Amino acid sequence: MxxxxxxxxxxxxxxxxxxxxxxxxxxxxxFGVQDAIDLALQPEWRGRLTVVGQLVHNPQVTERLRANGVMIVERDQISTIATEAVMITAHGASDTTKRYLSDHGFTVLDATCPLVIRLHKLARFLETKGYFTVVIGEENHVEVRGVVGNLARAAVVHDESDFHRLVGETRIGVVSQTTNRLEKVLTLVDAIRALDGVREVRFIDTICxxxxxxxxxxxxxxxxxxxxxxxxxxxxxxxxxxxxxxxxxxxxxxxxxxxxxxxxxxxxxxxxxxxxxxxxxxxxxxxxxxxxxxxxxxx
Ligand code: SF4
Structure with missing residues (x-):
């Protein structure tokens, strides 16, 4: 299926x-979540794989994975991993996190969804073009943390109360967490355009x-x-x-x-x-x- x-x-x-x-x-x-689940359930990894963080935000699926020999730890428990392989979930991770895992001798299975990879690439593209990058999303969401972790300078904006993070920026590039509502994102982009001192806003739609x-x-x-x-x-x-x-x-x-x-x-x-x-x-x-x-x- x-x-x-x-x-x-x-x-x-x-x-x-x-x-x-x-x-x-x-x-x-x-498809991104399904591919990650399929990868985790491959028989060759049974009992040899740890997923860092929730592979999916669904307790039933999480239980199924555990029942099939997949270990699951939280991000602050990486030091406790005892398997040879570690999986990056569909939500992705920063390059620093991936490097940390491979530097510690783990085989890293990367199940990052292609649409999250696209988000990473576009955020970095905006940065290379000299924009201050804004990620519209939830600051503590693993996908957003992964994207921001790959940028030199960035701000996460959830709503207008976060606009103080943009003070002094004149050229702003905007991407969105993949699961946002487009109407909300477009409203925020318009509000950023209207901020004092902002000369240019370049928005790339990264909602999947x-x-x-x-x-x-x-x-x-x-x-x-x-x-x-x-x-x-x-x-x-x-x-x-x-x-x-x-x-x-x-x-x-x-x-x-x-x-x-x-x-x-x-x-x-x-x-x-x-x-x-x-x-x-x-x-x-x-x-x-x-x-x-x-x-x-x-x-
Ligand atoms: S980016 Fe979209 S397709 Fe990919 S895992 Fe997230 S919700 Fe699924």
């Missing part, structure tokens, strides 16, 4: 009680295509008048949170759950149309289990 768009056989169903359930046209595990497809699929769900959104993904998954916000920001009731056990039957009272979607690290079987449970609960 290589779920780049996570389609289920039927995209919409109407239950015997007359409640419509519609699945987003694009959702679930993206699978994320855009998942966001677009939510707009489609919203255009179909859903009155409840269920968004499936790890509670620590940034892209899943953003998908939920897309629905909630339109005033539609939305719930972020990790799996079918998170469903509360009280949510469905009086609802006529339920939309279901999932973040980029949510496996197909978890989506299917939620879909089945929602059907069962609404009757």
């Amino acid at each position: 290589r779920p780049t768009s996570g389609r289920l056989p039927a995209c919409a169903t109407v239950t015997p009680a007359g409640v419509r359930i519609t699945l987003a046209q694009a959702m679930g595990t993206c 295509q699978p994320v855009k497809e998942r966001q677009q699929a939510i707009h489609t769900l919203l255009s179909q008048d859903i009155d409840l959104g269920i968004v499936i993904g790890g509670l620590n998954s940034a892209n899943t949170r953003k998908l939920k916000d897309l629905i909630a920001d339109r005033g539609i009731q939305a719930h972020h759950i990790e799996n079918a056990a998170g469903i509360d039957r009280g949510w469905f009272t009086g609802k006529r149309h339920i939309g279901i979607t999932a973040g980029t690290s949510t496996p197909q079987d978890v989506i299917e289990a939620v879909y089945d449970e929602v059907k069962r609960v609404v009757g």
Whole structure:
């Protein structure tokens, strides 16, 4: 299975009680996450591989990896690694981190997603062209830390409260964490352009295509008048949170759950149309289990 768009056989169903359930046209595990999982599960690495940080922001997948002999440690526990091989996750890492691992004798399996590599390259390109580089994203997110770690000078901007980091900069190059919402990023780029003293802003859109497809699929769900959104993904998954916000920001009731056990039957009272979607690290079987449970609960 290589779920780049996570389609289920039927995209919409109407239950015997007359409640419509519609699945987003694009959702679930993206190719970058799937490739990283496949690499970690190769039989030759069983019991010989440690993943530094979460390979995916999804506890079910993490448990599956552990059950298949993959060790997982946090970034501040690198000194405890006892396997010969170490994996860089799809979110990537700075060159310094990769060098540190190889200098310490580990075989480094690099599962950095090609779209994260593109982000790294474009951020560095802006820097070589003399721009002060701004990464729009979450400062502590591993992807953002990896990008910034490869730049000589950069600032992370999450919202306008971070603009003090740009004081004195006149030529600014902007990239984005791959999982951001395009509308939010464009709004921030416009606000940066309007800052006193800024002469030039060059923005390169680095939001990844699978994320855009998942966001677009939510707009489609919203255009179909859903009155409840269920968004499936790890509670620590940034892209899943953003998908939920897309629905909630339109005033539609939305719930972020990790799996079918998170469903509360009280949510469905009086609802006529339920939309279901999932973040980029949510496996197909978890989506299917939620879909089945929602059907069962609404009757
Ligand atoms: S969300 Fe996008 S950038 Fe991140 S791993 Fe998936 S495809 Fe790659």
